[in-house]
Structures are given as C-alpha cells and as structure tokens.
Amino acid sequence: MLDNVKHIILILSGKGGVGKSTVSTQLALTLKEKGFKVGLLDIDLCGPSVPYLLELENKDVHQSEGGWIPVYADKDQRLAVMSIGFLLNNRNAAVVWRGPKKTAMVKQFLTDVCWGDLDYLIIDTPPGTSDEHITIMESLKTTKCDGAIIITTPQLVAIEDVRKEITFCKKTGIPIIGLIENMSGFVCPTCSECTNIFSKGGGESLSKLLDITFLGTLPIDPRVGKLLGKACTTEHPDSPSSKTFSSIADQLVHTENK
Amino acid sequence: MATTTEVSQNVPELAIKSFLFVDCPGTQSEDAGKASACSGCPNQNICASGAAKGPDPGIELVKNRLKDVENKILILSGKGGVGKSTVTALLSRSIAALNPDMNVAVLDIDVCGPSAPRVMGVAGEQVHQSGFGWSPVYVDDNLSVMSIGFLLSSVDDAIIWRGPKKNGMIRQFLSEVDWGKLDYLLIDTPPGTSDEHLSVSTYLSQANLTGAIIVTTPQEVALLDVRKEIDFCRKVNIKILGVVENMSSFVCPCCQTESEIFPATTGGAKQMCSDMNIPYLGSLPLNPVIARGCDEGRNIIAELGDSPSTKNLTAVVEKIIEACRQ
Structure with a gap:
C-alpha cells in the first residue's frame, strides 16, 4: 500500500503535549501549500488529535475494493488523512486497548489504507517508546522510511523523555x-516582553550535545492552536511560526534532493 | 498481518466500526474469546481456551501490600504534557508540608517517560532492596517516591517495552515497595487509556482505591483526550474525585497582562465538568516559577510564597482531602 509513497516521515517525541500533532498537521499543510501531495497518518489510538486539528471530526472513512479510503482535507485531494478518530462514533469514547489490539490497528493502518500517489506521508505518533512505536518501526523496516523528526519543548523534564x-x-x-x-x-501581546515560560534553548543544546540536526524553533503562539485546518503559512505569513514551518518544509525537500 | 487484512477487505464499512466498538467481554466472561469483539484480537485463542480465566494472583499481593495505605489516588489525564507529574509533585509536597504527622508517597508508573525523580528533586538517586521489599527514595521525612527512573543507569536509557513487560513492572511497584504506613499514595500515570491504566486499575481492584484526580489544560485538543479518560474511569468503575485545570492563564511578569496561552475555546475544564457531571477542583495558573522549580527539583511550595498559585493549590488540596473523607 505504501509503494507509491515517495517519502515517509515519523513525528516522534518521548513526551506528551509538546506539539507533535500540531507540528504534524502544520507540516502536512505547509508541504501541501508548496505543491506536494501529502498523507497524514495518526497512530495515536488513545488520544487522536489530528481530526480535531484539521477540523475533520465527523468525517467517515469509506471502504473500497482496494482498501480504506482516507479522508481528504481539501477538494483537490492533495491532503489525505487517516486517524482512529474517524472510526469512532462518539468523540468522547475511550479506546481502552492493550498492546496487541493497538498493534493490529497500526498494522492495518499501514496495510489497508489506499493512499495512492504521495510525495510525503507524515506519521504522527503517541508519546512513549512502546507498542505503537515498536510496531511502526518493525513495519517500516521493509519500506523505505526517510526518518524521524523529534519534537521537544525546552524544559528539562521534557528533554529527559525526548532523550529516551x-x-x-x-x-x-x-x-x-x-x-x-x-x-x-x-511574547506578551501587550508589552512585547518575551517570557520563557518553559525555559528556552533546551532543544537546541540537546541537538548539539547529541549531534542531531536542529530544524528550528517555534514560539508559543496561541493563534497556531486555533488554526483548525488552515495553514499557518497562509493565515499568518509573517509570524515567526510560519517562517519556521516553511523553513522546515524546505529543509525536508532540500535534504532529499541532495 | 495477513488475517487482519483479509477480514477488513471483505467486510462492509460498518463492520470496521463494530469491530472497534463492541467492548472486550473480559477474561472472566463466559464469552471470553467467543464474542464478536474477539474476532481479530490476537489474544482470542488464549481467552477461548480458558487459560486467562481466574483472578491474577497479583491482585491479592497488591491488596496485602497496600493495606496500611489509607488513601490511594490515581493522577490521570488522557493527554500528555498537561502537568500530571507537576501536579502530583505540588499536591504531595503540599499535603506533606501542611501535615507533618502524615506520610505521603508518590508512585510513578509512567514506564517510558518517568518524570517523578526530576520534579521531586531526587533524580540520580537509587532504590535499595531490603528483606521487606524495595525501599523508596525519601524527599523528606514524610515524603517518599518510587519510579522506574531510579532503576535506569542513564537519562538516555530508553525502556522499549511492549505491554506485558510494563504490566509486570507495575505489578512489582504495587506489590513490592516497602512504603510503611501511609496516609496518601499518589500514583502518577502516563497519558492514554491502555496497558498501564488497565493494569493499575485491575491490580487495585481489591485494594480499596480512593479515586482518581484528572488533570487537564484548558484547550479543546486536550479536553478531547481527557473526556476519553473520564469515559475510561466510568467503564472500569474508578471514582473521579475531581478535575484540576493546569496552565489556565499566564500573567506577564513585565506588564501584568493576563494571556490565555492555551485558550479555553470550549469553556475549559469548568464547562467539561458541568457537562459530564463531575467535581471541578480548581485551576492552577501557568507560572514559570513552577516550570523552572520542577526542572531543578526544588521545593516549589516554599518558593511560591504568597502567590495566586499557592492560593489556588491550597484550595485544590483542601477539596481533595475533603473528597477523600467522603
């Protein structure tokens, strides 16, 4: 099913609530705006955030001869999305599954979804280093996966989990x-004073310490959380967040052309 | 992999949802391994054979070990990074400081991302084994901590475990730690509604669990997952003591303007509590002093002094102690 997918990128973080889903959706939207065909697969089964963040709640996945048809975020079908959120009848219902059932679901997402031709498939993951992660890593061994983008927030308590x-x-x-x-x-909207609520620079120094490419810094910008399906790069083109999203997308495209 | 592919390709779309939605009948049920929910489950054969029947011997061990623990409270949230460990640290330190004659302990069952050692200021410590079990690490005379973080040799060490191994670890933590007599045991959990949560609720099922405190942040993307956790509590019969809203607002230290960093576009925790008919315990503001204090493992309670954070925290603690009495 992934034969016609040119690039697969995992979005990972040991820590929860650092913005994996926000970055995943914005990166997918940015790449789409740059003219690529993009897929976004959400394998966070207990806490799927992608349908809400793309304003696609209540959309349904349909079954075809070839497999599951993903939900398209746009009319031109340039952004395909799959999440367990689309399969739940009630947005408040808990998915109470132990590992084996989660594993089966993740495998099914990888084998049964008709993505079609994609330039990029972005895979959003839950926090941790357990069943979902082991399964996706094992399943992608036979496919070419470009690699992982790691998300962190600056404070030590997040950095420690990210190191894991x-x-x-x-x-x-x-x-x-x-x-x-x-x-x-x-940055305070009234006095423009910048407060480092969760500290600052922790990610950058970690990337130096462990010799990992540093892709960029995103500030706390309450507007980004309210975008719901719209690309930051088109809605707030001059914001620091937009510049970072655009630069990260360019770095991805550039790396592959090397 | 082949079997799941075949199943899904031959069934209509509705069946996808019904596979997801019929709940597992449970290993104790007559239908174990035979219900419609079981088809496609990798454990179907084990359940059908009856091998999984009969209570887990761990339940009895946990019950015995925790018999001198007055109140056992789970700290839960469907969402990660909302401050479960921070709130656990604040609550435990606060209860211990306000009541020097009480004994308080924190058990961190986040196996893949243990934060308790750092936020409690005991990172790098080690646990020791005695004839009575594992001795927890003491932060203060009346405050102790246990976490898998103490068992790792480096912060870079990753625990790459599937469910069953995590369950074994949680069982050990619940049944082999020598807590002594405790007034409060706060159990800090990872995000989600999966192995760790099912294990802890199963092992505590006979141990007189007091209830759960749910932690959330105000924005909808967090509440969405938190409502699932509340649904989980209802499904497994865990009493909800109440909800704490963390990171509610941020006051600029320069101009004192209040900003909503994580905007409560759907009414925040308060609205959710009234919609779902559960107690609202209060809110804690987003305070850089707390974030920094947690990173450095300092006693934040002492540093907060007479701030809104302290006022709110004390109110939350009072409500929790009251809820435990009921």
Missing part, C-alpha cells in the same frame, strides 16, 4: 532527520 526517544531511534536504526524546539518563549 532518541535512544529508541538509535537502537532501532531509525535515522533522525532533526529536532524541533516547540513552545520556546511567549
């Missing part, structure tokens, strides 16, 4: 494309 995720990548042979520092500083 980096160890996971190294141990299992997943190449690390680079690291993004999210929620780095907040």
Whole structure:
C-alpha cells in the first residue's frame, strides 16, 4: 500500500503535549501549500488529535475494493488523512486497548489504507517508546522510511523523555532527520516582553550535545492552536511560526534532493 | 498481518466500526474469546481456551501490600504534557508540608517517560532492596517516591517495552515497595487509556482505591483526550474525585497582562465538568516559577510564597482531602 509513497516521515517525541500533532498537521499543510501531495497518518489510538486539528471530526472513512479510503482535507485531494478518530462514533469514547489490539490497528493502518500517489506521508505518533512505536518501526523496516523528526519543548523534564526517544531511534536504526524546539518563549501581546515560560534553548543544546540536526524553533503562539485546518503559512505569513514551518518544509525537500 | 487484512477487505464499512466498538467481554466472561469483539484480537485463542480465566494472583499481593495505605489516588489525564507529574509533585509536597504527622508517597508508573525523580528533586538517586521489599527514595521525612527512573543507569536509557513487560513492572511497584504506613499514595500515570491504566486499575481492584484526580489544560485538543479518560474511569468503575485545570492563564511578569496561552475555546475544564457531571477542583495558573522549580527539583511550595498559585493549590488540596473523607 505504501509503494507509491515517495517519502515517509515519523513525528516522534518521548513526551506528551509538546506539539507533535500540531507540528504534524502544520507540516502536512505547509508541504501541501508548496505543491506536494501529502498523507497524514495518526497512530495515536488513545488520544487522536489530528481530526480535531484539521477540523475533520465527523468525517467517515469509506471502504473500497482496494482498501480504506482516507479522508481528504481539501477538494483537490492533495491532503489525505487517516486517524482512529474517524472510526469512532462518539468523540468522547475511550479506546481502552492493550498492546496487541493497538498493534493490529497500526498494522492495518499501514496495510489497508489506499493512499495512492504521495510525495510525503507524515506519521504522527503517541508519546512513549512502546507498542505503537515498536510496531511502526518493525513495519517500516521493509519500506523505505526517510526518518524521524523529534519534537521537544525546552524544559528539562521534557528533554529527559525526548532523550529516551532518541535512544529508541538509535537502537532501532531509525535515522533522525532533526529536532524541533516547540513552545520556546511567549511574547506578551501587550508589552512585547518575551517570557520563557518553559525555559528556552533546551532543544537546541540537546541537538548539539547529541549531534542531531536542529530544524528550528517555534514560539508559543496561541493563534497556531486555533488554526483548525488552515495553514499557518497562509493565515499568518509573517509570524515567526510560519517562517519556521516553511523553513522546515524546505529543509525536508532540500535534504532529499541532495 | 495477513488475517487482519483479509477480514477488513471483505467486510462492509460498518463492520470496521463494530469491530472497534463492541467492548472486550473480559477474561472472566463466559464469552471470553467467543464474542464478536474477539474476532481479530490476537489474544482470542488464549481467552477461548480458558487459560486467562481466574483472578491474577497479583491482585491479592497488591491488596496485602497496600493495606496500611489509607488513601490511594490515581493522577490521570488522557493527554500528555498537561502537568500530571507537576501536579502530583505540588499536591504531595503540599499535603506533606501542611501535615507533618502524615506520610505521603508518590508512585510513578509512567514506564517510558518517568518524570517523578526530576520534579521531586531526587533524580540520580537509587532504590535499595531490603528483606521487606524495595525501599523508596525519601524527599523528606514524610515524603517518599518510587519510579522506574531510579532503576535506569542513564537519562538516555530508553525502556522499549511492549505491554506485558510494563504490566509486570507495575505489578512489582504495587506489590513490592516497602512504603510503611501511609496516609496518601499518589500514583502518577502516563497519558492514554491502555496497558498501564488497565493494569493499575485491575491490580487495585481489591485494594480499596480512593479515586482518581484528572488533570487537564484548558484547550479543546486536550479536553478531547481527557473526556476519553473520564469515559475510561466510568467503564472500569474508578471514582473521579475531581478535575484540576493546569496552565489556565499566564500573567506577564513585565506588564501584568493576563494571556490565555492555551485558550479555553470550549469553556475549559469548568464547562467539561458541568457537562459530564463531575467535581471541578480548581485551576492552577501557568507560572514559570513552577516550570523552572520542577526542572531543578526544588521545593516549589516554599518558593511560591504568597502567590495566586499557592492560593489556588491550597484550595485544590483542601477539596481533595475533603473528597477523600467522603
């Protein structure tokens, strides 16, 4: 099913709530705006955020001869999305599954979805280094996966979990494309004073310490969380977030052309 | 892999949802391994054979070990990074400081991302084994901590475990730690509604669990997952003591303007609590002093002094103690 997918990129972080899904959706939208065909697969089964962030809640996945048809975020069908959120009848219902059932679902997402031709498939993951991660890593061994983008926030308590995720990548042979520092500083809209609520620079120094490419810094910008399906690069083109998203997308495209 | 592919390709779309939606009948059920929910489940054969029947011997061990623990509270959230470990640290330190005659402990069952050692200021410590079990690490005379973080030799060490191994670890933590007599045991959990949560609720099923405190942040993308956690609590019969909203607002230290960093576009935790009919315990502001204090493992309670954070935290603690009495 992934034969016609040119590039597969995992979005990982040991820590929860650092912005994996926000970065995944914005990166997918940015790449789409740059003219690529993009797929976004959400394998966070207990806490799927992608349908909400793309304003696609209540959309359904349909079954065809060839497999599951993903939900398209746009009329031109340039952004295809799959998430367990589309399969739940009630947005408040818990998916209470142990590992084996999660594993079966992740495998099904990889084998049964008709993505068609894609330039990029971005895979959004839950926090941790457990069933979902082991399964996706094992399943992608036979496919060419470009590697993982690691997301962190600057404070030590997040960095520590992220270091574990980096160890996971190294141990299992997943190449690390680079690291993004999210929620780095907040600029007060009234006085323009920047406060480093969750500290600052932790991601950048980690990438130096472990010799990982540093892809960019994203500030805390409450507007980004409210975009719901719209690309930051088109809605707030002059914001620091837009510049970072655009630069990361360019770095991805550039790396592959090397 | 082949079997799941075949199943899904031959069934209509509705069947995808029904596979997801019929709940597991449970290993104790007559239908174990035979219900419609079981088809496609990798454990179907084990359940059908009856091998999984009968209570887990761990349940009895946990019950015995925790019999001198007055209140056992789970700290839950469907969402990661909302401050479960920070709130756990604040609550435990606060209860211990306010009540010097009480004994408080924190058990961190986040196996893949343990944060308790750092936020409690005991990173790098080691646990020791005695004839009575594992001795927890003491932060203060009346405050102790246990976490897998103490068992790792380096911060870079990753625990790459599937469910069953995590369950074994949680069982050991619940049944082999020598806590002594405790007034409060706060159990810090990872995000989600999966192995760790099922294990801890199963092992505590006979141990008189007091209830759960749910932590959230105000924005909808967090509440969405938190509602699932509340649904989980209801499904497995865990009493919800209440919801704490963390990172509610941010006051600029320069001009004192209040900003909503994580905007409560759907009414925040308060609205969710009234919609779902569960107690709202209060909110904690986004305070860089707390974030920094946690990173450095300092006693934040002492540093917060007379701030809104302290006022709110004390109110939350009082409500929790009251809820435990009921």
